[in-house]
Amino acid sequence: MSSAHEKPVDPDQVVLWSDDYEGHDVISTRTFGFWMYILSDGMLFATLFAAYGVLSYSHSYYTGPTPAQFVAPWYTFIQTMALFLSVLAYGFSMAAMKTGSKAGVINGIVASMVLGAVFIGLDIHDVLRMISMGVTPEVSGGLSAFYALTQVHAAHIFVGLIWMLVMLYQILKKGFTEDVVGRLISLRMFWQFQAVMWVFIYVFVYLWGYMS
């Protein structure tokens, strides 16, 4: 006889069905999933960093220019500030959401978008400047990796701007529904994560590149 038979479970006491189960929390489930996406995006950047690392030896630049000859850290510093202020503005927007202020959220997101657009504008200008100098991805493996890393980040920022635009429309049309709030939280994670990636890019690509 198994021990379970010696101490039988009382059939009147046992709980077999969860009568008062409320189901899962939609926003927290959504947020967890977005964390998972951020993790995979982190791996994407890690791989690009690895490629940049492997392709940043002096021979990787073939006979073409090295970053020291074309990056402009002070110019890029303005980009950095634009992105950080954009994240800050988004943070204000999220603080306003806690008080339920629609105007505060919208203002924050608009400010965040403007600063994000400044970042993208400066990036495009910088790329055009480098291309006019003959610094293009086709020149060498090193430059290919430089462009891949920086422009994949810029593409993420661009997607973030489209997302913000969509969110502005949804806030105005629907107000703070469960879906909209969940999306705003996910967008915050996305935006902050892109800023963190930019810190690494600024340090390893622009500053390090300038000094080496």
Add this chain to the structure above:
Amino acid sequence: MLVNLPGPWSPLLGRLALSEIPYTNPILAPLFVIIVLAGIALVVGITYYGKWGYLWKEWFTTVDHKKLGIMYIILGLIMLFRGFIDGLMMRTQQMLAVGSGHNGMPLMGAIHGYLAPFHFGQIYSAHGLIMILLAATPLLVGIMNIIVPLQIGARDMAYPYLNALGLWITAAAVFLIMISLFVGDFSHNGWFGYAPIFELAYSPGVGVDYWIWTLELVALGTTLGSINFLATVVKMRAPGVTWTRLPVFTWTAVSANIIALTSFPCLQVALALVGADRYLGTHFFTAGFGGNLMLYTNLFWLWGHPEVYFVILPAFGMISEVIPTFSEKPIFGYITMVLASFAIAGVSWIVWLHHFFTMGMGPYVSTEFSVATMLVGIPTGVKVFNWTFTMYRGRLTFSSAMIWSIGALFLLLIGGLTGMMLSIPAINYMVHNSVFVVAHFHMMLLCIVYAVFSAIIFWFPKVFGFKLNEAWGKIMFWLFSAGTFLVFFPMFMLGFMGETRRLDWPFNLQWAPWFDIQEVGIAVYVLSVLAFLWLIYVSIRDRAENRVGADAWGTSRSLEWITDSPVPFYNFAMVPHVNHRDEAAWRREHGFSDKRPEKFAAIHMPNNTPVAIVIGALTFVIGFGLTWRIWWLTVAALVLTVLVMIYRSGKGDPGYIITAEEMEKMDRESRQKMDDGHAPLPKGGGYTGGTVTAYSAEVGDPGSQSTPPGNSRPLS
């Protein structure tokens, strides 16, 4: 920016031209005609029987995890067949082509055998890619899709719409690789590709482009799926399903999806960089201009090795469900089983270099990767011993699901031990790129296939409400095993005799007898395919006799076996409260098997959506447009995709409510439709009748000092 193409290009059709359709090829042209005719017959048939509405409503727009899982499995089985046909063609080529010179029977313009080297190259490339990413992966994802929510007591996956999206993007990848048969070529550089031969200068055709975009689409679909699985297990567990009560299969799904989530981005980046080289003229992997050839190989296998554990871990999980059920014992060493899964997942990240020891990274790096590779043997060994100890003194029932699982253990043993040999760099240098390696990883992948067939037979009654035919399941097993033996044991031999992989012309006449044996093995495999089809036919024909109740095997253990068979679309009428790790066994033990919920509550279910299949179709168009460099089409499809996503985001899904009264009615109907709930207990092995009592005791359980399972059941 855009590279200059060798050959014509037009803005409207890109590189596409009528000459790209191989209508003169004596294999592809008839195949194309057959497929078109079959397609027309299918369309006419569906129209005649008026089933389009049914297909659209019930399948194409569904977000039900079980139906999506079934479609994943069908997709996987079709691609398994396609990959098998590729294998058959390769075996036949080598059998015909072996010899020192012209073998006197030139066919189809080939000097040796019947396939020209370029064609042969496409076949082995497609075979590898299909088998790993479009057969094994969808089969495993499909089974996880069906079973994981059931095992944790959830009504669906965390994101039902994302689940559908993953399926249709994977389907888009399947369509892309299938269309490469009839429009243009496929890559001939092996399934993992070699730098720099995949560069535009050396592979000017569209084959490599097909390869890039097929892989990118699968990677995208699988990443979305892995996010969904992790969120489901973390957030959707029913009350009482604590982490230590998760079934081992769900644990392996968690560990596997952590691998998938973190490793697939490496593949996506590696291939995007190949794409940049081919489309934009960058120099990531070129032989000159500062490119680095081995960077590609490293990035690819940085994904590639975690990927092989992504496919093997769920297979281990399936074996871990089947063996306890048919041993009538709880899994031996549950905690070590879980830890071993995560150990394998962790080590998978630090072994990738063993795929190319011959890169020549020096003794220290080689040693590190050699030792790390050997470490994999420890958790895997733990698992094998746990399965063995589960069977030890158990009441074994050698049902067809069980023998497929036991077969998987044998293949795992052979594959594992040859893997240990290959982990030693000194040996690896000798057999690198020989068919010995090919035979080794086929043992591992066939271990997965065995586990998948075991799982399909095991869970089929849960999903469809009737069992598959036992006798034909066993016949198929023995045919398949004979085929495996006859094809791959000669391959080990040939590896030692020095045959390198991917030979369209094996020149050494002494190999001829081994190729002949392999061809016999392939013929036996063909018989096993027929046996499988017959198995499906016979089982559907006799379904009335094989209907099952909730507990289909009478000895089942985990939570999915307490709900009705077939599983109703809402999974559980009431969310269960879980009291034990082996909930079904525990309820059976305590006489609660027949208890049904008395109180019902309203539930919230997601609506069907056509958005997922539309986005899937658009991603196919994007892949096709990129492959043929039809820029307007690519951009249009991309913009449309984004617009559809925004539209769906704006619309949202309010879902719908099933009231408590409706739920009660549906539960009653589901009960009546089902068999009486008392499946005939399995016959055979050590089964002696009586009620089944063995269930695993947990720490802190009342009376957790259980007696040996052999004595735990009163004998009748």
